[in-house]
Amino acid sequence: MKIKVYNKKIPYIVIDDWYTDTELKSIWSEIDFYTNGRDLKDVLRADDTIVARDNDTNKSLAESYRWYPNAYYNSNQTSMSPIFRLSKKLGDDELHNVFKDVYPWYNMFLSTNRSTPMVSYYEGGDYYKPHYDSFMYTQLIWLTRKPKLWTDGNLYVEPIEHKKEKILFKNNRSVIFPSMMKHSVDPIQWKEKPKESGYGRYTITYFMYHEPTYEIPEDTK
Numbered sequence: 001m002k003i004k005v006y007n008k009k010i011p012y013i014v015i016d017d018w019y020t021d022t023e024l025k026s027i028w029s030e031i032d033f034y035t036n037g038r039d040l041k042d043v044l045r046a047d048d049t050i051v052a053r054d055n056d057t058n059k060s061l062a063e064s065y066r067w068y069p070n071a072y073y074n075s076n077q078t079s080m081s082p083i084f085r086l087s088k089k090l091g092d093d094e095l096h097n098v099f100k101d102v103y104p105w106y107n108m109f110l111s112t113n114r115s116t117p118m119v120s121y122y123e124g125g126d127y128y129k130p131h132y133d134s135f136m137y138t139q140l141i142w143l144t145r146k147p148k149l150w151t152d153g154n155l156y157v158e159p160i161e162h163k164k165e166k167i168l169f170k171n172n173r174s175v176i177f178p179s180m181m182k183h184s185v186d187p188i189q190w191k192e193k194p195k196e197s198g199y200g201r202y203t204i205t206y207f208m209y210h211e212p213t214y215e216i217p218e219d220t221k
């Protein structure tokens with residue numbers, strides 16, 4: 001992993017080579033399963049889901065396909081899912097070590113104890129307009145098949161109000177940031193429209209949050 005912290009007013013972390021080659025192989029098996037499991041025209045579009053919406057028009061700010069692994073597995077089956085299993089990488093020591101001195105943002109990172117995954121898939125013209133997420137931290141992991149047949153689809157973050165910074169799309173690159181920071185994805189463009197689906201831009205998102213746990217002694221329940 002190559003980790004760099006951008007310690008702005010709101011910090012964010014860019015990590016290249018997030019997955020090892022072995023992890024990538026298993027992650028792609030799950031992505032292929034979702035992509036090929038049913039015709040793309042029958043896959044949820046962002047607009048059909050709980051998505052960030054324009055306050056005035058209520059129109060979805062995102063155009064992309066989406067899969068919610070939580071909806072497909074019960075709690076005993078998640079160990080079958082590389083996407084669930086590899087969420088443990090968020091506890092990686094190297095990652096925590098580079099972030100631990102970023103006060104007070106690391107405290108909030110450390111306070112998260114749960115994450116919920118989402119897989120999104122962008123084809124030509126798909127995008128995500130500026131929005132924020134309703135969680136504590138957001139992790140994005142970007143993937144694309146080779147050969148890469150599209151351009152753009154970069155991420156813009158707003159660590160300082162009205163000052164956008166561009167983070168270039170790169171295969172197997174991850175970005176972690178506080179969920180309330182504004183972020184957006186510019187529309188992807190096909191350089192060459194593929195005959196098969198699955199050649200666009202994938203994002204695995206982990207929404208990280210804190211779930212309170214209570215241990216109540218038996219005799220006081």
Ligand SMILES: [Fe+2]
Pocket residue numbers: 131132133138183
């Ligand atoms: Fe988001």
